[in-house]
Every structure is written in structure tokens, then in C-alpha cells.
Amino acid sequence: MFHAELIKCYSEVDLCTYLSNKFKEMIARTAQTMGAAACSGMGVLSTQTPSKSIVVITGPSGCGKSTLLNRLFDAYPDRFGFSVSHTTRSPRPGEENGVHYHFSQRSEMQQLIEKGEFMEHAEFGSNLYGTSKAAVQNVCDKGQICILDIELQGVLQVKKVAADMSPVFVYVKPPTFETLEQRLRDRQTENKDSLEKRLSQAKKDMGYIDENPGLFDYTIVNDNLDTAYQDLQTALKPFLS
Numbered sequence: 296m297f298h299a300e301l302i303k304c305y306s307e308v309d310l311c312t313y314l315s316n317k318f319k320e321m322i323a324r325t326a327q328t329m330g331a332a333a334c335s336g337m338g339v340l341s342t343q344t345p346s347k348s349i350v351v352i353t354g355p356s357g358c359g360k361s362t363l364l365n366r367l368f369d370a371y372p373d374r375f376g377f378s379v380s381h382t383t384r385s386p387r388p389g390e391e392n393g394v395h396y397h398f399s400q401r402s403e404m405q406q407l408i409e410k411g412e413f414m415e416h417a418e419f420g421s422n423l424y425g426t427s428k429a430a431v432q433n434v435c436d437k438g439q440i441c442i443l444d445i446e447l448q449g450v451l452q453v454k455k456v457a458a459d460m461s462p463v464f465v466y467v468k469p470p471t472f473e474t475l476e477q478r479l480r481d482r483q484t485e486n487k488d489s490l491e492k493r494l495s496q497a498k499k500d501m502g503y504i505d506e507n508p509g510l511f512d513y514t515i516v517n518d519n520l521d522t523a524y525q526d527l528q529t530a531l532k533p534f535l536s
């Protein structure tokens with residue numbers, strides 16, 4: 296039967312289409328009998344994985360993003376990964392190129408941005424920072440979910456350039472502005488100037504998000520940490536199974 300059908304293929308193109316269809320049929324049958332997970336390494340079903348594997352997390356400085364993400368990474372050590380960002384700033388002692396950042400010349404980074412190679416970028420303290428599409432893809436290629444912990448400006452850019460990648464957008468919200476301020480003060484990482492800048496940016500961003508409902512797939516209010524972490528796990532459930 297198989298040979299008889301093969302003889303009917305007149306050209307190489309027909310033969311390729313025929314074999315490709317047979318292969319898809321075979322995978323579909325295997326998926327029906329063994330479950331889709333059994334076929335995840337067979338190419339056809341797995342091609343969707345990288346593009347659906349981006350989680351964008353944002354929230355004002357001090358809302359608890361790192362605290363929540365540290366818990367997540369501890370609980371699921373191999374499941375998630377951070378992409379390596381680009382920056383034009385100089386490396387600090389102990390920072391390795393390609394590990395902590397891709398340290399780049401401004402002209403080189405600008406060229407890549409103009410070519411549309413970046414998911415998002417921003418100027419901060421007279422240096423450029425950004426996440427390249429390749430850096431995200433590298434994480435996805437390892438079979439990991441790529442976490443982007445970025446500012447609201449970056450989120451808006453990702454929404455524009457990566458809509459086809461269907462990222463999941465998560466907003467971590469402090470219970471009140473006063474709690475946020477207290478947490479930032481207690482963290483003791485900021486001087487007076489940077490604390491004021493962060494709080495002023497937080498006020499603007501929180502106002503913008505309140506005025507633009509629907510920007511995020513999930514909003515997690517980080518009041519009680521355990522409850523907030525539960526909510527994060529619920530939001531990321533499809534990635535955890």
C-alpha cells in the first residue's frame with residue numbers, strides 16, 4: 296500500500312509533501328494514543344514551545360518582583376531562565392561578558408535596535424540597556440521559560456514587537472504606595488536621590504497602569520508574601536506542569 300502510493304508521486308515536491316503528511320499523521324496518531332507530551336521532541340508539535348515561553352513580569356521598584364522570582368527559581372530550578380541583556384555600560388568587577396550582560400559599544404547596539412533585533416530597550420543613566428530577541432530565544436532553545444523582569448516602558452515595547460510570541464504579562468502590585476515606600480526604605484539599598492527617583496517613577500507607572508486596565512494577563516497584589524507567591528504559581532500554572 297505504502298509503495299503503491301509512493302509510485303503515484305511524480306515529482307520530488309510531491310514526494311516531500313507526501314512524506315511530510317505521512318509524518319504528521321503518524322505524530323497525530325501517536326499523540327492520540329500516548330498523549331501530546333510523548334511527541335514533544337518530534338518537531339511538529341514542539342515548534343510552538345519557544346514562542347509561547349515568555350513571561351514578562353513588571354511592577355514598581357520595591358514591589359517584590361525579585362523576592363517572588365527567587366522563590367520560583369528555587370522551587371523550579373531548571374524550568375525558568377533569565378535572558379542575558381545588552382548594555383553599553385562598562386563591566387563592574389566580577390561581571391563577565393555574555394554571562395551577566397552582553398557588554399556592547401553604543402553604535403553596535405544602536406545598529407541592532409534599528410534592525411529590529413531587540414524586544415525592548417531603554418536609556419538609563421546615560422547608558423543603553425536592552426533585551427535582544429536572540430537572548431530570549433537562547434533561553435527558549437534550552438527548553439526553559441524565559442522570564443523578562445523589566446520596566447513598564449519595556450513592557451509596552453514587548454507588547455508591540457513580540458505580540459506574535461504571545462508572552463504572558465504579569466504585574467506585581469504593592470498593596471499601597473505607602474507600603475512600597477516603607478519596603479524600599481527598609482531594604483536600605485538606595486540613597487536619598489535614587490529612593491526619590493524610584494518612588495516618583497513608581498507613582499507615574501502605577502497611575503498609568505490604573506488608567507489602562509487590561510495591559511496585564513495577571514495582577515498579583517504582593518501584600519502577604521505566601522499568598523502572592525501562590526497567585527504567581529497559579530498564573531504560571533501552564534508552565535509548571
Ligand SMILES: Nc1ncnc2c1ncn2[C@@H]1O[C@H](COP(=O)(O)OP(=O)(O)OP(=O)(O)O)[C@@H](O)[C@H]1O
Nearest residue numbers: 355356357358359360361362478482517518519520
Ligand atoms: N510580601 C512582602 N512583605 C514584606 N516585605 C516584602 C514582601 N515582598 C517583598 N518584600 C521586601 O521588600 C523589599 C523589596 O522587594 P524586592 O527587592 O523583591 O523588590 P523588586 O520589585 O525586585 O525591586 P527592584 O525593582 O528595585 O529590584 C525587599 O526587602 C523584600 O524583602
